[in-house]
Amino acid sequence: MRKKISLIGAGQIGGTLAHLISTEELADVVLFDVVEGMAKGKALDIAQSTSVDGFDVNLVGTSNYDDTKNSDVIIVTAGVPRKPGMSRDDLLGINLKIIKQVAEGIAKTSPNAFVICITNPLDVIVMALQKYSGLPTSKVVGMAGILDSSRFKYFLSQEFKTPTKNINTLVLGGHGDTMVPLPNHTTVNGKSLKQLVTENKITKEKLDAIINRTRKGGAEIIKFLEKGSAFYAPAAAGVEMAKSYIKNLKKTLPCAAYLNGEYGFKNLYAGVPAIIGSQGVEKVVEIKLEEKEKENFKVSINAVKELFEAAIKIDPDLSN
Ligand code: A3D
Numbered sequence: 001m002r003k004k005i006s007l008i009g010a011g012q013i014g015g016t017l018a019h020l021i022s023t024e025e026l027a028d029v030v031l032f033d034v035v036e037g038m039a040k041g042k043a044l045d046i047a048q049s050t051s052v053d054g055f056d057v058n059l060v061g062t063s064n065y066d067d068t069k070n071s072d073v074i075i076v077t078a079g080v081p082r083k084p085g086m087s088r089d090d091l092l093g094i095n096l097k098i099i100k101q102v103a104e105g106i107a108k109t110s111p112n113a114f115v116i117c118i119t120n121p122l123d124v125i126v127m128a129l130q131k132y133s134g135l136p137t138s139k140v141v142g143m144a145g146i147l148d149s150s151r152f153k154y155f156l157s158q159e160f161k162t163p164t165k166n167i168n169t170l171v172l173g174g175h176g177d178t179m180v181p182l183p184n185h186t187t188v189n190g191k192s193l194k195q196l197v198t199e200n201k202i203t204k205e206k207l208d209a210i211i212n213r214t215r216k217g218g219a220e221i222i223k224f225l226e227k228g229s230a231f232y233a234p235a236a237a238g239v240e241m242a243k244s245y246i247k248n249l250k251k252t253l254p255c256a257a258y259l260n261g262e263y264g265f266k267n268l269y270a271g272v273p274a275i276i277g278s279q280g281v282e283k284v285v286e287i288k289l290e291e292k293e294k295e296n297f298k299v300s301i302n303a304v305k306e307l308f309e310a311a312i313k314i315d316p317d318l319s320n
Pocket of ligand 1: 033077079147231
């Protein structure tokens with residue numbers, strides 16, 4: 001039987017997700033939005049491209065959770081995106097309220113789904129989504145690391161004039177200005193970035209500038225677009241996670257996963273490499289970090305913790 005993916009939020013990312021999932025024939029798609037016309041309009045528009053592109057999936061637009069019933073995967077983008085000058089953290093109050101409604105809808109209609117959260121501020125919203133929904137922590141995960149890593153890879157590919165597929169890298173920590181790109185776990189055409197710096201193929205200053213640009217990758221796009229934030233790359237990253245779950249690919253993907261002692265942290269979500277297969281997050285992979293990387297990771301975790309404290313102040317239910 002064909003799988004079913006419901007997209008909660010039919011905005012920029014939701015619409016792009018629907019298109020990508022359909023053209024890949026990964027699953028039937030339900031586009032859900034409180035703005036019903038947007039969900040219905042986008043679903044109909046994509047459905048009308050099936051004869052041109054030759055794919056065969058069902059697409060439904062709705063504002064009724066019953067239509068999302070028994071979804072295999074749910075991808076949540078419901079919320080408000082950042083506006084120019086607005087930090088991810090400013091979004092917290094508005095998006096927490098929205099996520100509470102979404103979590104209740106999911107718990108009622110698709111308690112066995114694998115849920116991928118994209119709504120910002122990511123690490124805290126995914127934590128709230130898990131708590132509000134009561135779904136197992138292995139079935140609720142956040143998308144950020146694939147996007148952050150792909151931005152780092154793209155900037156490096158431009159610098160080294162090599163396709164992105166020749167670059168391996170990893171970005172850890174919270175999705176925000178404290179994220180931790182890992183040059184020691186990065187290779188370009190098989191050569192470590194550390195070695196490339198030693199060989200003067202890239203200066204330390206240039207590498208620092210690329211790391212800084214990666215950290216601010218989202219804001220750079222917001223500034224260009226003026227209205228709304230990035231959506232093509234975030235949607236592509238969400239699809240990669242959904243695919244690894246649906247097809248049991250057991251890929252190791254950087255994502256916001258629940259930590260239960262891994263890396264020395266407990267009871268919170270943060271960006272780490274995780275194996276995603278048919279059981280959801282099957283394992284958090286612990287890689288060896290140097291002292292400086294550990295320190296930076298801790299700074300990032302503390303930023304997530306601080307923001308979660310702020311979330312608890314807004315809604316004390318989250319402390320349970
Ligand atoms: P946008 O195009 O505004 O779509 C959001 C949609 O959510 C809108 O269509 C709203 O009508 C809908 N919505 C609002 N409230 C509800 C609700 N209660 N139930 C269902 N739908 C609702 O935004 P977007 O698609 O560009 O971005 C969506 C989210 O992703 C935002 O929070 C962004 O900040 C976030 N985002 C995260 C990343 C990460 O890497 C984590 C990257 C880019 C964007």
